[in-house]
Amino acid sequence: MAFPNVRLSNRPLHFIYLCDCSGSMAAQGKMQALNQAIRQSLPGMAEVARENPEARVLVRAIRFADQAAWHLPEPTPVQQLQWQDLQAGGITAMGEALSLLAAALQSPPMEERALPPVLVLISDGQPTDDFEAGLALLMRQPWAQKAVRLAIALGHDADLEVLQQFIGPEPAGPGRSPRRPLQASTATTLAQYIRWASTAVVGAASMPASRLSDAATEPNLNIPLPDLPPTLLDPTDDVGPLVW
Amino acid sequence: MTWLLPPGALLRFEGLDQPLRILEPLGGGTQGQVYAVDAGGERLALKWYLPACIARDRQLPSRLRQAIALGAPSSHFLWPLALLEPTPEARPLIRHAAAGFGYLMPLRPPGFIGAHLHAGGALEISLQSVLRACLFLAEGFHQLHLKGLCYKDISLGNLFLEPASGRILICDNDNVDIDGRDLGGVLGTPGFMAPEVLLGRAKPGASSDLFSLAVLIFRLLTRHDPFRGRQELAIRCLDEPARRRLYGDDPVFIFDPLDPRNRPDPQEHAAALITWPIYPQSLQALFEQSFGPGLRRPQQRALTGQWIQALARCLDQRRLCPHCGQETFTDPEAPGCCWSCGGVLPRPALLQAPHGRVVLAPGNALQRHHLDPLQPIDLSHPLGELVAHPSDPSILGLRNTAPAPWQAWLHNGQQLTIPPGKTCNLAALHQLHCESGVITLTT
16 A cells, blocks of 8 residues: 555766875865865765655765876765775876776766766866876767866865866856856865765756746856855954964 | 854844744755744744845845735645844844845644655655645645746645645745746746746746646656656756757657657656556546647646546545555446556445545545535545544444534434444445435445
């Protein structure tokens, strides 16, 4: 006497982190902050996945330093994911990371039918290898073209230009936009952005949200991106130096 | 999560006599954040908008004021109670440069869960509860439309269900508008939007609500999507342009009686193929109407009243398969088979009332409209409920849930009085006389 045990057929949603693990990430606890931010974001991500009948959210991660390698090679259902800490040390083989990603986005191994993948690149510096070649290889993959590509710049030394190239053309007008690298200068903003990418963006890529009639629709965007998290008012913001 | 209102704080709002204590954050979405608050000892919910949402939707406060002034169409809505704008002394406590605003509403009672959990198959629920939920949904929007309003964003995301009873709650009532007036706001949710709205040819209103309502009822009844059939299999990446093709440019209902182009795939769309045959033709016809001619001609879409009637009839003919125990809804007058085990269903016994008939099955109910055609269909106040005997489930009885006693005539000519709250054994019953008419048991 129950509703038959059936459900809406769902599609895989591949969520892939690309994490900079170069030596500079060891400074100021950036590596630890990133590990924490990802680990803390998992329950919220699992909740979005659970509430979403249309998607099977599968997470992977690539780390890059002297070389790029899969940190989490198996597409793992977010509910089962245990985040292993990344370690910092080495240079910044970002181009190689993109080549590795390109291979994973070929069909096969990609499924024939899926939701747009979500790719999140996090870096605090400049690539030390052939970034252009890696990006070109990646962007030849149809799944990479369809993917939601986001970038988080950690600290002030990140190469915003290459991160913008990864995302795609810069949007018109000034201001914060998910189509620009998200600049995280503190552990709190980093955690906010990771949380936003792993919940709001995953939701948008898998289950359409309400549309506003006067929403500024960005052309050529195959997934409308959700608003960035609001910046909290910190009373010490913009008052000049606190002590001198 | 970054919470804009500080938990624990006491905030004053314009026009409210007493301050609100922010108790705890309940959740956050793309539009705003919801908090449990204490208002002079009463626990309520407060939705606080994100600055980006306020900036985009200039008409939001006017729509909210209008909705608050008009009041909730029925108890199925978590309706806004008051618009909240912080007083100057409360402003510094809000953790954002812009003061912003929100609204107060009743707290969602425990036990109500998001309808997407049902669609995702993560919920134990009876078919009867799902049909009741659909009826309550149609009833809610019936009342809303009767008030001259439209909802604009009917979707799985705005609905909560109580699995045991099928009761529902419709939330996010901040897009509600006077039909045709268009104070901006939402267009709808892709997958639920009427094609003319998705393609930008019309503004959302009561007639596009009818389309979205049909989609939502379909999704609840089948755990599938009315437009995801073979045509979906051709889509590799299901993104915005693909959804637009599927739901806007050339939508084809997967069970369209005339157009077989988009039939469900036996592997990928098994849910639709299993669940659709459960429902009687009278109910299927409303989908065929709404997703066939109604796709392009909004006036052809099934009306809320038609849904209410068809769903109520379907519930009246619910019975349990004698072979497998599953709930079935076939026409009691016609020979039929169980959708689940395929077993032949014998002709059921019925309670025949002047204006309706109810199949004898525990859980079914005799309603006021079965006796008086002028009474609205209202499942919340049945006249009688079919119940199994507490110690012998094979004995079926009819419990008097009406305020007045019934007179029961038994097969042996004996006459009994059934006071309110008492149950009469149907095995012995021939006829019941109640205030509003006579009910005969037919086998």
